[in-house]
Amino acid sequence: MSGKKERGLWELYEKDPERADAEIWGRKPNPLSRRGFLKKSGLATMALAIGSHIPFFRNLPAGFIPLALAETNDKKIIEGKEGLMVLNDRPVNAEPPAHLLDDEFTPKEKHFVRNNGLPPAGEIEPDKWKLTVEGEVHKPLQISLGDLKSKFKHHTYALQLECGGNGRAGYNPPAKGNQWKFGAIACAKYKGVRLGDVLKAAGLKDSAVFTGYYGADIHLSGNPDKEALSRGTPIAKALEEHTLIAWEMNGEPLPALHGFPLRLVSPGWPGSTSLKWLNKIWVRDRIHDGMKMSKYRVPKYPVKPGTSVPLEDMAIIESMPVKSLITNPRTGIQIPNGKNLKIRGHAWAGDRSVREVHVSINFGRTWQKADLKKPVNRYAWQNWDAVLQFPTKGYYEVWARATDSEGEMQPMVVPGWNPSGYINNAMHRIAVTVG
Ligand SMILES: Nc1nc2c(c(=O)[nH]1)N[C@H]1C(S)=C(S)[C@@H](COP(=O)(O)O)O[C@H]1N2
Numbered sequence: 001m002s003g004k005k006e007r008g009l010w011e012l013y014e015k016d017p018e019r020a021d022a023e024i025w026g027r028k029p030n031p032l033s034r035r036g037f038l039k040k041s042g043l044a045t046m047a048l049a050i051g052s053h054i055p056f057f058r059n060l061p062a063g064f065i066p067l068a069l070a071e072t073n074d075k076k077i078i079e080g081k082e083g084l085m086v087l088n089d090r091p092v093n094a095e096p097p098a099h100l101l102d103d104e105f106t107p108k109e110k111h112f113v114r115n116n117g118l119p120p121a122g123e124i125e126p127d128k129w130k131l132t133v134e135g136e137v138h139k140p141l142q143i144s145l146g147d148l149k150s151k152f153k154h155h156t157y158a159l160q161l162e163c164g165g166n167g168r169a170g171y172n173p174p175a176k177g178n179q180w181k182f183g184a185i186a187c188a189k190y191k192g193v194r195l196g197d198v199l200k201a202a203g204l205k206d207s208a209v210f211t212g213y214y215g216a217d218i219h220l221s222g223n224p225d226k227e228a229l230s231r232g233t234p235i236a237k238a239l240e241e242h243t244l245i246a247w248e249m250n251g252e253p254l255p256a257l258h259g260f261p262l263r264l265v266s267p268g269w270p271g272s273t274s275l276k277w278l279n280k281i282w283v284r285d286r287i288h289d290g291m292k293m294s295k296y297r298v299p300k301y302p303v304k305p306g307t308s309v310p311l312e313d314m315a316i317i318e319s320m321p322v323k324s325l326i327t328n329p330r331t332g333i334q335i336p337n338g339k340n341l342k343i344r345g346h347a348w349a350g351d352r353s354v355r356e357v358h359v360s361i362n363f364g365r366t367w368q369k370a371d372l373k374k375p376v377n378r379y380a381w382q383n384w385d386a387v388l389q390f391p392t393k394g395y396y397e398v399w400a401r402a403t404d405s406e407g408e409m410q411p412m413v414v415p416g417w418n419p420s421g422y423i424n425n426a427m428h429r430i431a432v433t434v435g
């Protein structure tokens with residue numbers, strides 16, 4: 001944008017912020033309004049964003065941005081997601097730091113957002129929402145949201161959703177794309193119907209092998225003939241009983257950024273197979289070839305970092321690998337010498353479950369077994385905790401390492417480099433200073 005045009009926009013912003021938003025974003029409402037944040041947020045949201053209580057809040061001049069916010073958030077804030085780091089604002093991509101993922105079920109305020117395009121324009125009327133099921137089925141369907149809710153049995157599960165690119169920031173040479181650190185993972189409770197029940201109602205033909213999901217969001221170019229994203233899975237995953245067509249997250253209608261009024265959840269698989277704003281399912285007689293089906297792949301064999309790999313040598317990512325997070329305490333804390341430290345976090349393993357979590361305070365020389373809970377249901381992440389004793393004062397790093405039900409472990413450093421920087425399940429660690 002030219003300097004002059006930008007100045008003009010700022011003036012417009014002062015006079016008519018709604019119109020300025022519309023100019024900048026080409027649509028309303030704008031979830032990323034810094035001005036909106038300043039206008040609407042009180043002490044609570046500011047403190048949440050900073051991560052601390054602000055004793056002299058009342059002395060802050062109007063419109064003043066605390067330094068901590070200016071520094072940590074690069075001045076970008078998503079309304080309703082004040083604690084998240086914004087990696088990109090067009091399309092919106094934001095993740096929480098690990099310590100904000102401490103809840104057993106991730107609340108919407110702390111849930112990462114990964115958009116490939118622009119959310120559907122205008123207000124969505126759920127009463128008019130239709131889901132089409134077509135392709136390799138005996139009876140193509142067009143179901144309203146109301147019919148979906150009244151004709152099929154409801155199920156509620158806590159389901160893990162992780163972006164295939166979570167951890168991309170760890171790869172070297174770096175891969176293009178959002179530089180996710182550890183926070184593109186969440187486990188929220190979803191209510192909906194089984195995709196399998198809907199597919200059975202439509203009657204799958206023998207030729208059905210793959211699904212192709214479509215959403216109502218808009219390609220970044222604004223071109224209506226292009227999808228922002230259209231991915232799918234083999235039929236077996238679609239028929240798995242935890243694969244839901246959901247309209248509720250944590251007991252509320254899906255938030256706008258998470259696909260209101262309807263989304264798919266393919267738990268344990270790359271988040272890109274969990275289409276938001278779901279309005280069409282095309283049952284395919286071959287591997288789906290929708291927008292970005294050629295992405296979310298990794299080489300079929302290990303490659304030297306920096307290698308370019310031909311598409312035919314790349315495999316579509318299915319189950320995500322075993323991983324864990326330390327969600328409490330946050331990194332950088334200081335504790336008195338001689339005091340034990342309780343730590344806790346979550347662990348998950350795609351289609352598998354987590355068998356063990358170990359922690360180390362000496363850079364991996366010795367390991368202590370953590371207390372690991374069972375998942376509340378299959379595909380929910382598992383909570384773990386441990387009590388640590390530090391032998392002397394000094395600087396420590398606490399490492400956590402999960403092992404899945406097949407004995408696969410998280411690597412200490414980044415796993416096999418791949419051209420697009422997917423499935424980095426390297427261990428998470430926090431810094432602790434004692435004394
Ligand atoms: N329609 C649509 N669905 C989508 C996306 C998208 O851009 N458009 N992004 C996908 C990706 S890549 C991920 S990781 C998850 C993220 O879900 P969330 O934004 O609710 O965290 O949504 C998936 N579903």
Ligand SMILES: [Mo]
Binds near residue numbers: 162164270
């Ligand atoms: Mo993703």
